[in-house]
Amino acid sequence: MVSMTSEIAYLENIIALLPGHIYWKDRNGIFLGCNDEQAKFIGLKSRHDVKGLTALTTLPKDFAEEIMRIDQGIIESGIPQTVEETLTLPNGQNSYWLSKKVPLRDTDGKIIGLLGISLDITEKRHLAEELIKTKTRLDGMTLLGASIAHELRTPFASLNVTAKTLETKINNLAKKTELPEENITSLQHDVSSIKKEVKASLTFIDMLLMNINPTINEAKIEDFSMRHCITDALERFPFVGKQHELVIWDEKKNPDFIVHGEQLLLIHVFFNLLKNSLYYIAKARKGNIDISIKDHAVYFKDTGTGIEKEHLPHIFKRFFSKTYHGAGIGLTFCQWVMDNLGGEITCESEEGHYTLFILRFPNNI
Numbered sequence: 001m002v003s004m005t006s007e008i009a010y011l012e013n014i015i016a017l018l019p020g021h022i023y024w025k026d027r028n029g030i031f032l033g034c035n036d037e038q039a040k041f042i043g044l045k046s047r048h049d050v051k052g053l054t055a056l057t058t059l060p061k062d063f064a065e066e067i068m069r070i071d072q073g074i075i076e077s078g079i080p081q082t083v084e085e086t087l088t089l090p091n092g093q094n095s096y097w098l099s100k101k102v103p104l105r106d107t108d109g110k111i112i113g114l115l116g117i118s119l120d121i122t123e124k125r126h127l128a129e130e131l132i133k134t135k136t137r138l139d140g141m142t143l144l145g146a147s148i149a150h151e152l153r154t155p156f157a158s159l160n161v162t163a164k165t166l167e168t169k170i171n172n173l174a175k176k177t178e179l180p181e182e183n184i185t186s187l188q189h190d191v192s193s194i195k196k197e198v199k200a201s202l203t204f205i206d207m208l209l210m211n212i213n214p215t216i217n218e219a220k221i222e223d224f225s226m227r228h229c230i231t232d233a234l235e236r237f238p239f240v241g242k243q244h245e246l247v248i249w250d251e252k253k254n255p256d257f258i259v260h261g262e263q264l265l266l267i268h269v270f271f272n273l274l275k276n277s278l279y280y281i282a283k284a285r286k287g288n289i290d291i292s293i294k295d296h297a298v299y300f301k302d303t304g305t306g307i308e309k310e311h312l313p314h315i316f317k318r319f320f321s322k323t324y325h326g327a328g329i330g331l332t333f334c335q336w337v338m339d340n341l342g343g344e345i346t347c348e349s350e351e352g353h354y355t356l357f358i359l360r361f362p363n364n365i
Helices: 004-017 036-041 061-077 122-176 181-212 226-236 263-284 330-340
Strands: 021-026 031-034 081-088 094-105 111-120 221-225 258-262 289-294 297-302 344-350 354-360
Touching (some): 021 036, 122 181, 221 226, 226 289, 263 289, 263 330, 330 344, 330 354
Antiparallel strands (some): 021 031, 021 111, 221 258, 297 354, 344 354
């Protein structure tokens, strides 16, 4: 038969090993006992050394006084409380604790002390703060994107209409006058340049808006050819100068497969990859972009600067960017699209040599 003393010792050992900080006090706030975690936190070698101590003798004065005020209120009211307590550490950083405290009663129901369980929620609190900052930044970027759409789309659209009107007038002028051919050609080239710049600007505005607030249009979900999607993206991307010559892609020499989803979203994935690769190629002053299809996956490789090893694990994180032009949302958007297509996007890179994105798609169509 197990004695009462043995049962109490067994129970104390269980409490001693429990996670979190467990402690109990008398009506005057004097510790009667605690578990190992609490003893370690207040600098004791053993939990048995806590008896007779108070918050004032174990914790910073301001923190201890606040704890004693809360504890006394619970003892006097008899009402349990869940409170968040903040402790300023010697290094000036704050630690945060979520504590559940209940009054201890004797067999007659008289309050004789208090039992507390405290959990360190500092990491979770910091994570919550970061999420709030991220949401605030995201909300701000969304508003900025809406502002860009409002402020820039209209004048760019007007400029595009003007360019087309000028193009028509120049063509008519060429038929009715005897202007030198080189003058007409020069005017046509200028108008063509305007149209090209307008198209590029509108494309990048669309990219920004889509990256900031991606949505799926159920009405546009369809089965489409991967080869045609890549070719379409390359035809629509606003290359500058001879940038298009850096891309190696032969639609006829690559196997095709069907994707079920919204094609425009995937086109914007390729837009983002192209924009990044062209930046790193320009930075390295070397390289090209090779796009190929194999085993139901698209391999998108550039031989620019590559990505630093320490940065590689973070490239898909929102707002992570190491480029002067980047906001850290493009690759996050790419990952979101691939997830919604039931696939995945991964990256391999060797600094100074190459970066390879692999887009794997579900093979169930």
